[in-house]
Amino acid sequence: MxxxxxxxxxxxxxxxxxxxxxxxxxxxxxxxxxxxxxxxxxxxxxxxxxxxxxxxxxxxxxxxxxxxxxxxxxxxxxxxxxYDNSGSNGAFSHGPLFTFNPLEKLIEAYEENKKLYERLVQAEKDKVEFLEKILKDK
The missing domain is CATH 1.10.260.40 (lambda repressor-like DNA-binding domains)
Known part of the structure; x- marks a missing residue:
């Protein structure tokens, strides 16, 4: 037919x-x-x-x-x-196109976390120092 x-x-x-x-x-x-x-x-x-x-x-x-x-x-x-498998055209033929370096972003996140941790440690040190001062005054 x-x-x-x-x-x-x-x-x-x-x-x-x-x-x-x-x-x-x-x-x-x-x-x-x-x-x-x-x-x-x-x-x-x-x-x-x-x-x-x-x-x-x-x-x-x-x-x-x-x-x-x-x-x-x-x-x-x-x-x-x-779903063209030839690699010449199609929706996913070129893979992801990053406009940034993923490794650099990971390093930036690590550095930011490191700074936050240092601030947290300093805040704890300040708290301990303040509590010690209060105990001395009593």
Whole structure:
């Protein structure tokens, strides 16, 4: 069957999106307030009312347009482009781009902690000195 004569079977599209979202028919049924058999019937339907389509789209977390225009080929192309392993393009091809040196930031944090510790030790010394002065005066 060629892509030109392929029917626009909305039930199959719902089924594929549900499967891609790793959702069982029972979970979709619960979200729609119905039972699993109704979802099975829905997924076997070639056409669905616009009101029901809005409910299903909301339950699946997609737009009505995404449901209507879904195709396996487009999904495969999306994931192939998104997770391109060639290293030439794609979302994660270049790795993290730091605008700072992480080692320098670690050293700065260490130095800051060292200064705070020195201040804490000095405050304790001052406290001890003050208490000793109070004891001498008594």
């Amino acid at each position: 060629s892509t030109l004569t392929k029917s626009n079977h909305i039930g199959r599209k719902i089924s594929r999106i549900r499967e891609l979202r790793d959702m069982k028919q029972e979970a979709l049924a619960q979200a729609l307030g119905t039972n699993q058999q109704a979802i099975s019937t829905l997924e076997n339907s070639e056409t669905i009312s616009d009101e029901k389509l809005v409910e299903v789209a909301k339950a699946l977390g997609v737009s009505v347009e995404a449901l209507k225009n879904f195709s396996d080929e487009a999904a495969i192309n999306y994931f192939n482009n998104f």
